[in-house]
Amino acid sequence: MKEAYDVIVIGAGVVGSAIARELSRYQLKTAVLEKNLDVCNETSGRNSAVVHGGFAYDEGTLKARFCVAGNQMMEQLSSELDFPFIRCGKVLVGNTDEDMKQLERTMAQGAKNGATGLELIDEERLHQLVPAVVGKFAMWSKTSGILDPFLFTVGLAENAHANGVSFFFDHQVTGISREPAGSDSSDFHYILHTAHGDFRTRWVVNAAGLGCKAISDMLGITGYRVVGSKGNYIILKKQMGALLPMPVYPVPSNTYMGIHVTPTVDGNVTVGPDADLVDDFSYYGVPQKNMDALAESASNLWPHIHKEDQIRNFSGILPKWVDENGVIQDFKIEVKDDIAPRAVNLVGIESPGLTGAVPIAQYAVGLIKEREALEENPDFNPIRKGITRFAACTREEQAKLIAENPDYSDIICQCEEITRAEILAAIHNPLGVSTMTGIKYRTRAMMGGCQSGFCQMKIEQLLEQELGKSETEICYSRKGSWILSGKLREEPSV
Numbered sequence: 114m115k116e117a118y119d120v121i122v123i124g125a126g127v128v129g130s131a132i133a134r135e136l137s138r139y140q141l142k143t144a145v146l147e148k149n150l151d152v153c154n155e156t157s158g159r160n161s162a163v164v165h166g167g168f169a170y171d172e173g174t175l176k177a178r179f180c181v182a183g184n185q186m187m188e189q190l191s192s193e194l195d196f197p198f199i200r201c202g203k204v205l206v207g208n209t210d211e212d213m214k215q216l217e218r219t220m221a222q223g224a225k226n227g228a229t230g231l232e233l234i235d236e237e238r239l240h241q242l243v244p245a246v247v248g249k250f251a252m253w254s255k256t257s258g259i260l261d262p263f264l265f266t267v268g269l270a271e272n273a274h275a276n277g278v279s280f281f282f283d284h285q286v287t288g289i290s291r292e293p294a295g296s297d298s299s300d301f302h303y304i305l306h307t308a309h310g311d312f313r314t315r316w317v318v319n320a321a322g323l324g325c326k327a328i329s330d331m332l333g334i335t336g337y338r339v340v341g342s343k344g345n346y347i348i349l350k351k352q353m354g355a356l357l358p359m360p361v362y363p364v365p366s367n368t369y370m371g372i373h374v375t376p377t378v379d380g381n382v383t384v385g386p387d388a389d390l391v392d393d394f395s396y397y398g399v400p401q402k403n404m405d406a407l408a409e410s411a412s413n414l415w416p417h418i419h420k421e422d423q424i425r426n427f428s429g430i431l432p433k434w435v436d437e438n439g440v441i442q443d444f445k446i447e448v449k450d451d452i453a454p455r456a457v458n459l460v461g462i463e464s465p466g467l468t469g470a471v472p473i474a475q476y477a478v479g480l481i482k483e484r485e486a487l488e489e490n491p492d493f494n495p496i497r498k499g500i501t502r503f504a505a506c507t508r509e510e511q512a513k514l515i516a517e518n519p520d521y522s523d524i525i526c527q528c529e530e531i532t533r534a535e536i537l538a539a540i541h542n543p544l545g546v547s548t549m550t551g552i553k554y555r556t557r558a559m560m561g562g563c564q565s566g567f568c569q570m571k572i573e574q575l576l577e578q579e580l581g582k583s584e585t586e587i588c589y590s591r592k593g594s595w596i597l598s599g600k601l602r603e604e605p606s607v
């Protein structure tokens with residue numbers, strides 16, 4: 114049995130990491146159990162990375178409330194946690210009378226939700242904002258933006274860690290039981306079972322994303338129906354971002370935002386997502402037919418989508434909580450005092466869970482504070498510094514960095530100009546992550562045009578060397594995704 118905790122959060126996506134950070138503001142012994150080898154390995158790293166304006170959700174819902182609140186606090190979060198965020202705005206482009214009516218309804222709904230900066234614009238203004246876009250008019254959301262979802266999550270998690278939260282990766286929670294605590298026969302602790310031992314805790318927080326129903330069932334809160342909606346994407350090469358100043362969306366339906374084109378904070382463009390209902394929550398392959406359909410559909414909005422510019426694809430799966438008729442429900446964030454006291458249960462945290470992660474976390478921690486007094490952590494420090502990006506520095510700054518540390522003069526990833534110093538900083542990250550994607554998401558190495566053809570083995574060797582591991586111990590991303598599984602030819606022993 115591991116030592117006892119006040120709170121254990123299950124899941125290190127953006128929501129679990131945000132909750133961990135909020136908890137670290139208080140004098141609590143907190144841990145996060147994550148089944149993957151890093152933060153942000155599931156839905157939080159597989160999305161459009163758009164900071165939504167808050168107009169797309171029904172009035173009075175938690176989705177609307179947390180989206181507007183999350184949007185408004187993004188500059189502060191970005192400056193505290195040192196992750197890229199650009200308030201670039203976005204447009205929803207229409208052509209028909211029905212499109213216009215839907216945009217007017219969306220504007221009205223946005224106003225009720227407290228979303229600001231919404232304006233209907235004509236074709237001329239639309240073309241001033243996004244030159245090549247195809248459409249007759251649009252709703253312009255000036256407060257929408259884009260961020261780096263990996264670095265947002267890494268920032269939240271690293272800051273939580275620096276403020277005292279322990280992170281355990283490769284720790285899948287496989288069962289939850291209870292054991293008596295102290296002399297009061299009605300009091301109990303939760304015991305969380307993992308393949309690496311049991312964890313005892315007073316409070317549990319279910320932030321398991323696609324695993325939310327399984328954890329909810331383990332807590333005894335049964336009956337939720339959660340379906341998966343898979344969205345596929347294509348990524349276009351970095352130069353394309355210069356042609357797309359802001360995300361371009363079609364007019365949304367009530368339940369689906371439609372296939373859109375979105376610039377990333379680093380200048381790539383993502384095209385997607387479609388939306389397929391899936392039962393398998395672990396298959397992330399992107400079929401060619403989906404890629405072709407995405408390119409065709411998005412070309413009706415923005416004509417710069419060509420095969421030769423497509424460098425990669427990815428997909429993400431939304432956990433949608435639905436009722437018995439299949440109607441999508443609001444976020445559920447609850448403490449069922451009668452069934453599972455001291456368990457904060459989050460179900461169906463789909464979009465806009467990235468935008469709303471911190472308000473969601475504040476609300477979840479608020480549910481704990483309603484039930485017991487929490488003492489503030491006087492040492493809480495909200496500031497986390499990321500890895501200095503050499504390629505983004507001025508010539509003078511680069512010269513200074515090289516003078517201080519010659520590893521800045523050794524470019525490991527040519528496409529993205531990532532230096533040995535940055536790779537080493539990522540390898541020695543505070544969370545102890547040692548996968549290839551752990552380095553990729555923290556530095557952008559391997560994300561360029563050659564898609565790691567040049568630098569992958571150099572980075573793999575640096576991981577071996579720095580961490581004292583053998584080549585067969587390095588994983589690409591998930592458990593078991595070995596980069597090298599053995600030698601083709603052994604040297605004969607003499």
Ligand SMILES: Cc1cc2nc3c(=O)[nH]c(=O)nc-3n(C[C@H](O)[C@H](O)[C@H](O)COP(=O)(O)OP(=O)(O)OC[C@H]3O[C@@H](n4cnc5c(N)ncnc54)[C@H](O)[C@@H]3O)c2cc1C
Binds near residue numbers: 155
């Ligand atoms: C296609 C798509 C597009 C989207 N676009 C946007 C957007 O533009 N803007 C926006 O605001 N939102 C967007 N979203 C929604 C957003 O990505 C999610 O709401 C958010 O990432 C949810 O975060 P999470 O931490 O709840 O889930 P996750 O990131 O899935 O984290 C849950 C974690 O729990 C872990 N876990 C699960 N079961 C267990 C277990 N038994 N034991 C231990 N660990 C476990 C998982 O490994 C995972 O790391 C999009 C989502 C998708 C799929």
